Amino acid sequence: MKRKLVLEDGTVFIGEAFGADVEKIGEIVFNTGMTGYQEILSDPSYCGQIVTLTYPLVGNYGINRDDFESINPAIHGFIVREAAEFPSNWRSQLSLDEFFKLKKIPGIAGVDTRKLTRIIRKYGTLKGALCSYEKADEEILSHLKAAVLPIDQVKRVSTKSSYPSPGRGSRVVLVDFGMKHGILRELNKRDCDVIVVPYNVTAEEILNLSPDGIMLSNGPGDPKDVPQAIKMIQEVQGKVPLFGICLGHQLFALANGANTEKMKFGHRGSNHPVKDLTTGKIAITSQNHGYTVEEESIKHTDLDITHIAINDGTVEGLRHKKLDAFTVQYHPEASPGPEDANVLFDQFMEMIEAAKQKGVSPCQSVLI
Template sequence: MKGQLILEDGSVYKGNLFGAVNPSEAVTGEVVFNTSMTGYQEILTDPSYAGQIVTLTFPLVGNYGTSPVFSESDKIWAKALIVKENYMTENNGFKALNEFLKDHKVTGISGIDTRSLTRHIRSCGTMRGYIKAGSEYDCDVLREHQDIKAKDDENLVAQVTTRKIYRLPGKGPRVVVMDFGVKKDILRQLQIKGADVVVVSAFSEARDIFSLNPDGILLSNGPGDPAHVPGIVATIKKLLGRVPIFGICLGHQLLALAFGAETYKLKFGHRGANHPVMDLETGKTYMTSQNHGYAVKEKDLRRLGLVVTHKNLNDGTVEGLRHRYLPAFSVQFHPEASPGPQDSGELFEEFYDMIIKKKHEEQVI
């Protein structure tokens, strides 16, 4: 079926719909791009993409099929998928991407000049858009969907967080994960270290978190603007200094806000599996997996007791922080590398070592 992507600035990209197609409904969302060459299933099921229409810049998508083992959550969170070419058949018994989208009631559109679309977003900045059936440009439909510009304040974390506490038992220290949209592979990395993992809602109170007797707290990845969840920031403030804290992606931004820093929206975000990041303390450069549209302002971080530990080598943005005195650190990228390179996986070990050191100090006292 013919279809088209229409951006809020009136730009039109024509293609063919696949996956779950409803001719009478348009799909709206923030249009972003990801430069990963593989990992389309992990991207689609990453809760950090809630509310977004994802463009994949790699030209051929779907060629190795889909499998439950690749999913980062139990559903597709992306609103829709944009590709240049969709590989339609099964591969080695794995379900085709087309069928995977149908199962999750998500629309895709192929035949789009994704290079042109990506260059447009890079030039003009991330913008909202919608995908609809048909090949004719419809000004009336565009006017009907002008509300797509006004949804940036939507609380996406509330949509993706767990509704109930759950535990992944382990024999090691207890790590409480505040779920802002946590990926399965982050939890898997904690389990590999032997941690006793307890996952709680993003909106849990500090007293309820402490009642679980955590040895460490992980602030997970997630979608949206960190400034739109002030209640979570207030909770994190109450957690500071009590036990080691590790923040990832949105968790990194929220930890920075809890210390008094500021965040801002990037022109077109960082989304892909090849972003170079330098560890300023060792001089080592990591190739990292990233998915975020906001960043932490570097101004005043030193005054707040925060040390910049990592920087993005493409644009100089802050990619990692640690507090000068308190046991808390964070990174903007995804050290679990799903999808992407595994260069920075040692950060989970650093977190685990911080927990063990803290427990030993308490026992000595």
């Protein structure tokens, strides 16, 4: 069965349908990772987006139970050059087609993904529609141009209520803006007593949980669409060590007077080089973001730039000059991707232990 991909600039791609027989509209983005398609399709940061994979063969090792970054994928579609019909891997339980049917996500194969990627790189991210082959291009285009992309992605993917992930070590409150399971996995690996809380949690609610540290997770969309989180960060920073990743990094910057801006086509892949300005070392990192912290806006804040992207010079890390707080734009939990930056979780643990030695205790009461 054929399926059609229509871009808002009028470009039309015809390909083979796989996955669910539904129509979806979303922002078209591309990811350059050569492996890790299961982690990519289940990353909540892709909420509402239609993801193009530049690697030509996708689905060859199937779908397994262990490599998900969320329980329910939030993407609106998948675009690939070739979707493997018969995966071969000892862990494989479903094909890409079977999984997408199960989760009601449409996919299209047989598309010139190189051409599509070049369009996005030239003109920036575009709205696109995955729809039936029989539908008239003019009708799709008219609907597409009138469509307004959602701004409540964080609300859609965040947990609705708090829950614990018990450990015997330091208590970390993990604010879920669209958390990848890899972040929770790294904290659990360090025996942290983690409490995951919703995106709209208040500072008072966090401090009442008696945290030793606060983690701000990754998530989808524009950080300026989550103003309540900015206020929360302003009220908790300085009272307990803080570590932010991706969207958490951008929200931290906004909370401290910096500005963020939309990128032309973003960073999405598992091989992005980042320089640590403190050590001079280069790390290969996993990234997925469409917004960045504006470098010029940091000059009159209490923030220092700690990392920069080698490819385009954008801000990749921040540290507060006076408070125990640091953030990175990339994903140190690296799912998928290299583990060069995994040490950042250890640095967070060291910051927490140092704060304990100082006798820092921000908590007013204990609820758990």
